[in-house]
Amino acid sequence: MATQITAGTSELRDITKMERIGAHSHVRGLGLDDRLEPRENSQGMVGQGKARKAAGMILRMVQEGRIAGRAILFAGPPSTGKTAIALGMAQTLGQDVPFTMIAASEVFSLSMSKTEALTQAIRRSIGVRIREETEIIEGEVVEIQIDRSLTGATKTGKLTIKTTDMETIYDLGTKMIDALSKEKVLAGDVIIIDKTSGKVSKLGRSFTRSRDYDAMGADTKFVQCPEGEIQKRKEVVHTVSLHEIDVINSRTQGFLALFAGDTGEIKPELREQINTKVAEWREEGKAEIIPGVLFIDEVHMLDIECFSFLNRALENELSPLVIMASNRGMSRIRGTNVRSPHGLPVDLLDRVLIVSTRPYSEEEIQQIIQIRCEEEDVTLTSDSLNVLTSMASSTTLRYALNLISCAQMISRKRKAEQVSVEDLRRAYTYFMDEKRSVQWLKEQQGSLVFEEISVSTTAENGDAAMKDAMET
Numbered sequence: 415m416a417t418q419i420t421a422g423t424s425e426l427r428d429i430t431k432m433e434r435i436g437a438h439s440h441v442r443g444l445g446l447d448d449r450l451e452p453r454e455n456s457q458g459m460v461g462q463g464k465a466r467k468a469a470g471m472i473l474r475m476v477q478e479g480r481i482a483g484r485a486i487l488f489a490g491p492p493s494t495g496k497t498a499i500a501l502g503m504a505q506t507l508g509q510d511v512p513f514t515m516i517a518a519s520e521v522f523s524l525s526m527s528k529t530e531a532l533t534q535a536i537r538r539s540i541g542v543r544i545r546e547e548t549e550i551i552e553g554e555v556v557e558i559q560i561d562r563s564l565t566g567a568t569k570t571g572k573l574t575i576k577t578t579d580m581e582t583i584y585d586l587g588t589k590m591i592d593a594l595s596k597e598k599v600l601a602g603d604v605i606i607i608d609k610t611s612g613k614v615s616k617l618g619r620s621f622t623r624s625r626d627y628d629a630m631g632a633d634t635k636f637v638q639c640p641e642g643e644i645q646k647r648k649e650v651v652h653t654v655s656l657h658e659i660d661v662i663n664s665r666t667q668g669f670l671a672l673f674a675g676d677t678g679e680i681k682p683e684l685r686e687q688i689n690t691k692v693a694e695w696r697e698e699g700k701a702e703i704i705p706g707v708l709f710i711d712e713v714h715m716l717d718i719e720c721f722s723f724l725n726r727a728l729e730n731e732l733s734p735l736v737i738m739a740s741n742r743g744m745s746r747i748r749g750t751n752v753r754s755p756h757g758l759p760v761d762l763l764d765r766v767l768i769v770s771t772r773p774y775s776e777e778e779i780q781q782i783i784q785i786r787c788e789e790e791d792v793t794l795t796s797d798s799l800n801v802l803t804s805m806a807s808s809t810t811l812r813y814a815l816n817l818i819s820c821a822q823m824i825s826r827k828r829k830a831e832q833v834s835v836e837d838l839r840r841a842y843t844y845f846m847d848e849k850r851s852v853q854w855l856k857e858q859q860g861s862l863v864f865e866e867i868s869v870s871t872t873a874e875n876g877d878a879a880m881k882d883a884m885e886t
């Protein structure tokens with residue numbers, strides 16, 4: 415069984431990564447210079463210099479591959495940029511180093527045990543860089559001839575391909591014909607066909623054909639007709655995560671499960687075999703381990719079992735750098751009656767380096783608002799920028815950022831280019847912030863449903879006791 419383990423890389427190469435758009439889409443990095451000093455306003459980041467610098471130092475260590483099995487905690491009040499900094503780190507890491515982001519509550523909502531969900535997240539954050547030799551066919555297409563059967567159901571054909579030294583004819587089946595037509599391959603194109611996966615990629619048009627057509631797009635790329643043999647061996651390097659290797663080799667799932675995200679539980683024996691296999695590949699020089707980063711947002715939502723699991727997992731040799739974020743002060747550790755700083759048990763806190771984030775100054779808030787306006791393509795008058803800034807100071811930064819697009823809607827209705835103070839005022843009356851909502855609730859006392867339960871520490875403790883009782 416162990417010998418059958420594959421990295422399944424030919425299938426994986428096609429999976430494209432999705433870019434997130436939303437609250438943090440303006441963040442393009444940490445905004446540090448080469449000496450890791452934070453620039454005042456760069457890559458979408460403003461202020462929070464110390465935390466950004468700390469994040470940069472950690473990244474440097476990750477990139478050098480020296481740090482594994484360490485943990486960092488970003489602690490600070492809500493909307494002080496903890497998530498934003500973590501995303502900035504992800505952007506800086508680059509394509510090859512895996513960065514996994516989960517919210518702690520996800521661990522409970524998946525159809526698998528908590529520890530399995532954490533294990534999967536951890537293994538997703540460890541990359542394996544694999545060197546593979548593949549056979550390719552490379553040359554200039556001389557002719558493609560396709561014969562359709564009468565019903566049109568089956569297709570056969572012939573592909574004539576050449577290099578400067580030789581010319582060969584290949585028989586084509588339906589799958590190859592589809593792949594070629596998907597890439598719109600024509601005679602005169604220089605192409606590469608991966609023999610194992612059948613993937614076709616177009617390098618460009620051959621120089622010899624540059625005078626054939628008058629009407630050719632300006633972006634047509636011309637390349638030389640390749641030399642030498644048509645069939646070649648080529649070394650390719652790609653990175654997959656340990657989790658992807660797990661899923662591909664778990665017999666019930668197969669790689670399609672990666673698209674569905676529905677991977678189910680993976681047997682520990684399989685993981686062990688994979689670890690052994692990867693260790694073998696490392697010794698043979700075929701593979702290299704790239705420890706990445708696992709970011710657990712809202713980490714106080716994990717419970718005591720998850721924390722003790724993390725404690726142990728951090729000591730494992732194949733462990734990523736774990737970054738956590740929490741906006742809690744002294745609070746109850748989920749699953750216990752114990753209160754602890756940031757809602758994390760002290761033994762875990764002892765192992766982490768803590769980076770604190772602090773509330774923003776008015777000037778910094780103004781800059782963040784400006785950045786968001788550029789991102790959302792909204793123009794504020796200078797007055798309304800000042801008003802929105804003071805709104806942010808009296809409510810919250812998040813509320814102010816949310817108002818930007820609402821106010822724009824209102825200004826558009828009166829066909830204005832810029833958002834005026836009046837637009838902001840109206841948005842402010844349409845949407846309440848937390849403080850006003852609490853005030854409103856007080857005024858409405860008694861007329862809403864289910865109001866009786868008072869939130870107090872005793873209730874919280876009772877809640878925990880009840881949960882424990884239900885679990886046993």
Ligand SMILES: Nc1ncnc2c1ncn2[C@@H]1O[C@H](COP(=O)(O)OP(=O)(O)OP(=O)(O)O)[C@@H](O)[C@H]1O
Nearest residue numbers: 437438458459460492493494495496497498741782
């Ligand atoms: N230094 C910064 N530069 C630019 N934008 C920022 C900065 N800090 C925060 N923001 C933006 O402000 C908003 C709130 O920040 P963020 O979500 O990172 O807060 P948080 O610390 O994670 O809060 P919570 O504890 O509530 O999760 C986001 O849209 C974020 O992109």
Ligand SMILES: [Mg+2]
Nearest residue numbers: 496497711739
């Ligand atoms: Mg956050």
